[in-house]
Amino acid sequence: MNNTSAQSRASTVFIHSLIFLFPFLLLITRFGVGLCSFAFLIAAIVYRREGWPALVRHLTEIRGVLIAFGALLLLAILWSLLSGDGRLRDLEKPFRMLAASTVMLTMLACRPSRKALWWGLIAGAMAGAVFIAYQRWFMGIDRPGGLINSITFGDIMLCMGLMCLAGTLDFAGRSAIWPGLGALAGLVGSVATGTRGGWIAIVLAALLLGRYGHVLRGRWRKLLALLALVLLVSTYFIPQTGTRERIDQGINDVHQYFNGGETFTNIGIRFELWRSALQLIERRPLLGASIPTARREMEELVAQHRAHPYVLEFEHFHNDILQALVFGGVVGLLVWGSTLVAPFVFFLRQMQRGGGARNAPALAGMLLVLSYFSFGLTEVIFWSVRSCMFYSMMLFLLAGLCLNAKEEAP
Secondary structure, eight states: OHHHHHHHHHHHHHHHHHHHHHHHHTTTOSSHHHHHHHHHHHHHHHTHHHHHHHHHHTHHHHHHHHHHHHHHHHHHHHHHHHHOSOGGGGGHHHHHHHHTHHHHHHHHHHOOOTHHHHHHHHHHHHHHHHHHHIIIIISOOSSOOTTSOHHHHHHHHHHHHHHHHHHGGGSOGGGGHHHHHHHHHHHHHHHHHTOOTHHHHHHHHHHHHHHTGGGSOSHHHHHHHHHHHHHHHHGGGOGGGOHHHHHHHHHHHHHHHHTTOOOOSHHHHHHHHHHHHHHHHHHSTTTOOOHHHHHHHHHHHHHTTSSOGGGGGOSSOSOHHHHHHHHHHHHHHHHHHHHHHHHHHHHHHHHHHTOGGGHHHHHHHHHHHHHHHHHTTTSOTTSSHHHHHHHHHHHHHHHHHHHHHHHHOO
């Protein structure tokens, strides 16, 4: 009996530690994502006897999400077989994203406390903010990115901060200040990187919170939301943040581009990449082109003076939708889009039908999906393995917490 109790306590400590470490290690280490994904896989195997029956009970609810990620992997396999250009390397991300469903299996088997995730997000956002602030204001790096590039770092920081805001629902009274501080840290970290694409996510998040603002009950949560808004606006008037400079630069870039001026600017380059992508999509709208084919056709556009030569210097098109269309056509876009739409619908239904304990993870899930959609409008946020794994692992983790909360409801 004592051995069983000790094993149970050890198991509980391990699972909660793993959930905490996933967001905490994400941005401050190179090994965090890989280590946690492997640990979740092992945990799912160990607890499969408890996890599988629970998954079967909820299969109807989560089926759409699993099909979406399965279709993404299946399409990648078909492309690799049909293209004959060595695209087996493109299987890593869709395979690992589908394998992230083991995180949900672990959640269903072990039924951990949601607080482990919220504390992990709080600590991760704060650690990331300290890390990037040190690079920006002490090392003097203009566009710091921690251990990755500045855009991805800033986007993930903002996403973590928004999910912390959802986490306030699981904290009573004044203790809600802790996830609130995590939300503020996420915003500070995003501002420090100088990333502008995340601002779209803030607008969409504000609209979502406006729709479901009733869940942010309590004066402390509303006060923290107001403080976040004040902080965001104040960055424009503080020269050290660089926000005004970035806004003015963006306006100037657009003005130059549409008035025949210099196009080799941050926004001008994106416009040229998007224009080139649209020309490629016209050639193969249904199934898209292979990587070598797209490269060859880009070179043809440059030779015909229909695209600037510098577009050949970039690895992707700085837009997830265009990226999916170029390399997968309409079919690829629909499959990729399903990995956003299906999870959003799942979390929306959890919010509408459940309420109570499901509000926090469901709201966090919707904010996660909306954030990644908005990031993808000006960047290929699914380009790096780290970013893909954060999305898929966090998605399945939150889904598992929602389903657990449903079973716990009276």
